[in-house]
Amino acid sequence: MILSADPLHWTMAALTGAAWSGLTVRTLIRARRAGQVAATGPGGLLIGYASQSGSSEALARAAAAASPGARLLSLDQIGVADLAGTAQAQFYISTTGDGDAPDNATMFLARVMAGCPELGGLSYAILALGDRHYPRFCGFAHRLDHWLRACGATPRFPLTEVDRDQPTALATWRARMGETTNTGAPVSAAAPGRWRLAARHHLNPGSPGGPLWHLVLEPEGPLPAWRAGDIAEITIPSPEGPVRRDYSLASLPASGRAELILREVISEDGRPGTGSHWLCRQLGEGGAIDLSIRANPGFHAGDDAMPMLLIGNGSGLAGLLAHLRHRAALKASGPVWLIHGERSPDHDAVFAEELSGYLASGGLARLDRSFSRGGGGPRYVQQILRDSAAAVRAHVAAGGGIWICGRREGMATDVQQALEEVLGKDETARLMTERRLRRDIY
Ligand SMILES: Cc1cc2nc3c(=O)[nH]c(=O)nc-3n(C[C@H](O)[C@H](O)[C@H](O)COP(=O)(O)OP(=O)(O)OC[C@H]3O[C@@H](n4cnc5c(N)ncnc54)[C@H](O)[C@@H]3O)c2cc1C
Ligand SMILES: Cc1cc2nc3c(=O)[nH]c(=O)nc-3n(C[C@H](O)[C@H](O)[C@H](O)COP(=O)(O)O)c2cc1C
Structure with a gap:
């Protein structure tokens, strides 16, 4: 064993x-x-x-x-x-x-x-x-x-x-199970490896929301394989002993690096989150990270020709960006529509340049950004779904799939409700069973 x-x-x-x-x-x-x-x-x-x-x-x-x-x-x-x-x-x-x-x-x-x-x-x-x-x-x-x-x-x-x-x-x-000997059977995930923090950028200085960071990690050893949708499991040192935190991978192996998008968590009593504080503040550039990559088939994409609707907010952009980058690198693929929510249009329009580039090149067919502190009043991703009900129904009728990434509270549950209103409960449930509705939520 x-x-x-x-x-x-x-x-x-x-x-x-x-x-x-x-x-x-x-x-x-x-x-x-x-x-x-x-x-x-x-x-x-x-x-x-x-x-x-x-x-x-x-x-x-x-x-x-x-x-x-x-x-x-x-x-x-x-x-x-x-x-x-x-x-x-x-x-x-x-x-x-x-x-x-x-x-x-x-x-x-x-x-x-x-x-x-x-x-x-x-x-x-x-x-x-x-x-x-x-x-x-x-x-x-x-x-x-x-x-x-x-x-x-x-x-x-x-x-x-x-x-x-x-x-x-x-x-x-x-x-x-009565298992006593080494079966020699294959392990399920890539072995944990040593990575280094190559770069870290604060994405939203001045934002009324929590700090959002872009982390770039490089492996010390050979680069493991992974797919859009997979998860980085990171071992975080803490006074109570090491703990594990999961992060959606925003990049693909072709880039030679693992990119993460992290929200720095601060609890209501002001206590910094163990993992996010260590990764966003304590770890110095060049610092070592123990990381293994876990396949997350439940958030993979199947057919590259399938029209994709990507929905998320905040750090949820990570799991969506991996899919978008995968599609953008293909010569031909189904259209991609991204709906991303954040706080302020002045400080939180993260990855704007890259997303504009995809819009210009056709890698992205449609981009909707919602801001909860925008000039015209608060707007959330679930409102965009309701306002675009006809387009959402047409997307599904054309055989499209829906990928949702980000926090469960304050996003995924509301998006689920909006989808049920727009598509109907039975249709939404059918999409989930057919794996045309996939969620990486936390
Ligand atoms: C599949 C997956 C993908 C994820 N991807 C990302 C990502 O791309 N970007 C990102 O920023 N985050 C992501 N997360 C969240 C991330 O794993 C951490 O939970 C987050 O960084 C907070 O961890 P922390 O150690 O900083 O905070 P903690 O020290 O865990 O504390 C944060 C606060 O939450 C409370 N808390 C902690 N754990 C729990 C719990 N289990 N139940 C209830 N309350 C709890 C604490 O009391 C505290 O108030 C993902 C999570 C999962 C499961
Ligand atoms: C959003 C969220 C909600 C969770 N809720 C529970 C819960 O109610 N009870 C529990 O025991 N574990 C809960 N967990 C912990 C997961 O069960 C645990 O992380 C498990 O390893 C995930 O396995 P999976 O990757 O196969 O989904 C939750 C985890 C997340 C991210």
């Missing part, structure tokens, strides 16, 4: 699932070769995940890679028949919002968990990812667990909770 040298990087400590019924991968493969176990597939091992920003999906993928023949599905891809026809299941389940299901489990919640099918033949285990700072710690995983029990399924052992600040709890999961 591979364990990360850095316990914070649970994706590196991911290799969890091959040892169902006490078999290691090698013994499983040996047994299968000898014809002692049925090949998996329908009726065999089902590995399900519900993940908002890729962590539990990475764990599930690593488990599936180590379990030949297992079926790997997001919860939204699982129906009652899959559960009823399966003897063994592993679930890798994150919680988002306020104890809520990740986006790729909303249909499962509405359609499958709304009933109580007979699942007496199912034995399962749940690995729950969460954060103890939230009142409903691992709330959605517990909800799934209760529902499975109520339907007659049998837990193989108690639900295993993993707090993002205590990822060593993964060892408990591995022990419960």
